[in-house]
Every structure is written in C-alpha cells, then in structure tokens.
Amino acid sequence: MKEIKEVEINNEIVYLRKTFLGWGVINPIKINGKINWKNLIAGGSWIKLGLILLLVVLITGSIWEYSNTTKIAIECLNQTKLMQIIP
Numbered sequence: 001m002k003e004i005k006e007v008e009i010n011n012e013i014v015y016l017r018k019t020f021l022g023w024g025v026i027n028p029i030k031i032n033g034k035i036n037w038k039n040l041i042a043g044g045s046w047i048k049l050g051l052i053l054l055l056v057v058l059i060t061g062s063i064w065e066y067s068n069t070t071k072i073a074i075e076c077l078n079q080t081k082l083m084q085i086i087p
Contacts, residue, residue, distance in 0.1 A: 004028065 004026065005016045017026045027044030029036060042049040 003017070005018075007014045007016055015026050015028055016023050018024075027036075027039040029040045031039075038044065038046070
C-alpha cells in the first residue's frame, strides 16, 4: 500500500496518497485505530452514495419495466394469433 500523508487545511485533516497519476484525496476506513463509519458505508460522501443508489434504482426499474412490457406484448401477440385461428 502506498504511503498516506496527512495535511491540515482549515483545521481539518485531509488524507492524501500519491499514485502514478499524482496526489489524490482518500477517505480511509480507519482513522487513529477507530472505524470511520461514514467512509466505510458512503465512501466519504453521503451525496455520492445517494446518487449511486438513485442510479441503481433507475437502471433496475428500467430493466423491470422493459421485461414486463415485453411479456405483455408477447401475450397480446399470442392472443391475436389464437383469435385468427378460432373464428
């Protein structure tokens, strides 16, 4: 694991890690031996977690709606074929 540097900005500690792309802010799961639940659950930002959950719900809903619509369309086509045969 790369070395993590602590920098204090406006009385708040920011954790930085150097990668091949340069320095980046990270949200460590443990700070001073204590688990930081916000970083563990939300990755450092509740807003980002909410947006990801919203995106997942929208994609799942779209797939569910498409599958139901396809099922209904197939049932309608099967009924019209039966009605053409029966008259």
